[in-house]
Amino acid sequence: MYRNHTCGELRIAHLNQEVLLSGWVQSSRNLGGMTFIDLRDRYGITQIVFNMEDDEQLCMSARKLGREYVIQINGIVKERSSKNANRPTGDIEIQAQKLTILNASQVPPFTIEDESDGGDELRMKYRYLDIRRNPVKEKILFRHNVALETRKYLSSLDFTEIETPYLIKSTPEGARDFVVPSRMNQGQFYALPQSPQTFKQILMVAGMDRYFQIVRCFRDEDLRADRQPEFTQIDCEMAFVEREDILNTFEGLMKHLFQSILHVNLPDFQRMSYDDALKDYGIDKPDLRFDMKIKHLTEDLKAHGFPVFDSAELVCGIICKGIADSYSNKDINEITDWVKRPQIDAKGLVYIKYNLDGSIKSSVGKFYSDEFLQNLGKKLEVEPGDMLLILAGGYDKTVKQAGELRLEMGRRMKLIKEGEFKAFWVVDFPLLEWDEDSQRFFAMHHPFTSPLPQDLHKLNSTDRDVLKSIRAAAYDMVINGAEVGGGSIRIHDRALQSQNFKLLGFSEEEAEAQFGFLLGAFEYGAPPHGGIAFGLDRVCAIMQGSTSIRDYIAFPKNNQGRDTMIDGPSPLDQKQLDELGIALRSNEAK
């Protein structure tokens, strides 16, 4: 036996018990007559004490232990003279009677502490040491809890977890597939699924009624920060449902996760239309932890002689409450530079300060009288001390810029409280997105999304603007400004699905070759159905207020898609290539 207790469980109640512990040497302090060792395992840290007077030889061996040595200790639980209130085991220590070295350790390349001195690359290469650190370990444990509670909750509602295949068929639509050459069917390839979308719809046709799966998905895209080639989805589908059935069910899931894991009660989720989200917040995933809606001012400010506004499709702004008097010219210049950065790309920024003393200061005072601005302020319910920041330009671009400016001012004004959660649904997304480059429509969600019933009649239109105005039965769950999940009611009618493929530029042959099995399934009694998928790591990150999903992945890949710990991917033996019937195209041949 290696241990009869963990390093996290001994308390005063165990006083004078003989115990056996195993773990890693976190640190050791040599105080002359005494040597103290902090022994660590997954569950905690327990202090071990070696006394020169009691056993000189044992104490001397203890002094030789290096950091991260794996040792076993037989000893007696004693009360500590100086207790450590910050540690659950801080009332006791173990008087060592025997020390066994289970494994030695080289000096680790970075410190195994909450704040490590190791850089990103080093920590990834030695990920097994990085995971020993509390912040990483805790995130992996947290993720386990989220996955387990998800499974318990959905299972309690008669959802069945069903595994769908990972070796499927490549479809050119959407993101790029990872592919797997088939040895038994040479010249042919499997694809790794970007999501189990078609399989979960097939399961609805198969009558499974309520499906879920916590499942790996794969996308061979160029990697940006926080995007991994493989990632995990909570994937769900329900039959015989309308949109509200799905929203209520998965609002329930999220409430359960917050309640059971964080002990936070989320209130009922609002529904906000995509159009309203864009109009009021300039983004389809608003952060509602602070208000500051975008004010549309085109009608108010146009045709008063200020050329920038007069020529603009949209003039809009945000009200920054209570900072008019404290916001210096330097501050104004800084935020003006911020909106002019290429990422935001605004031409400039107009301010109107409604000072506490009732005076007005504005960068466009030349064009608008104080009286005019006072009236505008009254209409907008501006209070003394508020500052209005205004942008102008083309509609789509400017409202988006105003949304970015709103988020930035929210951050600068520290309007976001730690530990607060604002969760809601964005609904009624457009069905189609026009792509200027390829001069065709793409599905905003995916090609299986149903239009809203009241917009079905527009599908036959040839007018691009009419087509753009078709709304989809699609929805996103948004928490604190992040999309944690999204889904839709699906098409379950073969004719409608074919029509949709046609709108998206698929020829009949292409649709048949890629999705013939699904179209075929629709002919054998497909029930109405819909679903949703959540990013598991995203859900974890939002719940813990973390900004990176990579922390929740035990073995993430870097931005070149490499795992630096195992040093993969790697070249294959010629024999393996031969068996697969493939050859590498040398650089010369290109």
Place this chain on the structure above:
Amino acid sequence: MYRNHTCGELRIAHLNQEVLLSGWVQSSRNLGGMTFIDLRDRYGITQIVFNMEDDEQLCMSARKLGREYVIQINGIVKERSSKNANRPTGDIEIQAQKLTILNASQVPPFTIEDESDGGDELRMKYRYLDIRRNPVKEKILFRHNVALETRKYLSSLDFTEIETPYLIKSTPEGARDFVVPSRMNQGQFYALPQSPQTFKQILMVAGMDRYFQIVRCFRDEDLRADRQPEFTQIDCEMAFVEREDILNTFEGLMKHLFQSILHVNLPDFQRMSYDDALKDYGIDKPDLRFDMKIKHLTEDLKAHGFPVFDSAELVCGIICKGIADSYSNKDINEITDWVKRPQIDAKGLVYIKYNLDGSIKSSVGKFYSDEFLQNLGKKLEVEPGDMLLILAGGYDKTVKQAGELRLEMGRRMKLIKEGEFKAFWVVDFPLLEWDEDSQRFFAMHHPFTSPLPQDLHKLNSTDRDVLKSIRAAAYDMVINGAEVGGGSIRIHDRALQSQNFKLLGFSEEEAEAQFGFLLGAFEYGAPPHGGIAFGLDRVCAIMQGSTSIRDYIAFPKNNQGRDTMIDGPSPLDQKQLDELGIALRSNEAK
């Protein structure tokens, strides 16, 4: 809303309630004045009744419904005049008031009944219809329960489910990898994991202490019946454990699964050594649902002038109880032919019948006197009516043949009771297996398995027989003659792991290139650890007494590795190949 009840839940208690049901038309019976429809969903079947007198038009529409149409019914719950005790909803029926067709269906290509008229290929192509059938649906639901209870149980014991990557590095050792060309690292390939073995060991080095994962594994082997290119494992690892800790923990898991799902209490599991299993049952996964141990008779029967026995390395047999008098010459000829089949490949079969009247009949009566055989019978505790079947030849081959004969006689004599479970552990497997073809040792379990401490000293031997006799700290869980799981205590010492790689014929460079990250990890405080993996589908099949694991997989592949429903794998576009930097080797070029 599509429904307010499922088709499985209405009872007498719901009498006269207005209900809304949705589902599939299982069958319809037109009895003149009345039309009955069986409406089916995942949860059950409810009878709907349409009455000509009440509503002629409604009744006429109902008559036009085809099998597998998806419909919605508004109606009133009524008591049935002729109840159906075989159906949970059999006391009631729904008096239809409104019928809505949600989707039509073509006539399905096979019947959606427990016993379908569809062949294997047809059912795989239309898997979404096959899954509507009860036996398939029930297996998928059962599998969900096994996975969920596994997760609950292991989580309750502080195991953490941690996802390991699917895009890893190819290793030539072991079975053939599926590989994935890397676009971002051209000329290099990921491999899909055959198991997360090295990652779970890394997680032990990382201090996660108790890991599990229900995880997909991939092997590109030639497919036999019941072998899938992708399959699911319950994969587990623990740190600071000895063999007994692991056996007890996972015996606990299996007891929990049987108790919580089947309400069967498994008794404590025996431990049987690999050597004893082979000696007594001729196989490393004996079916202990019946006794019939192999009797070793070499010393008893040799040197009595029967040339076949005299020249044999092993003479052994089984006692078939109580059939001596009823087992005809024809029966004997049949079982003799059976052991002579190429799959078994015995030269012949000797019988000795101890008849009820005390007489003896034997195919070797010429060589052994009745008295001799009576004495042999006494020694073997044979009773009147028993029959002895005897094989002879080389040791390894003959004991295996006797094991096969034992299983076959168990089946023919119907010694196996339905619903009985015999679960136990086989332990102390050999560490190494000698391969005559390649003239090298292979790891019987895998290269990370630790030798038993008491056999460590043999590792330095150069004597092949000494090396063959090294036992591993490996174990298999066997239930009803099937291996449901297996594992081992791992090596956690770099030097020992290197020595083991050397024994297996790895050069230092090969070991470093393939497993350098693991060897490196062992230098930074690797704890003692070990683990086990179960085949999820195998566990399900054993629990339900099913012989095929394929039934538990929602979308299995056929023996050519194809999914006939989606018709994959499939050729790639040239553009995709170009992006990956690979080319197909045409048949001409080979």
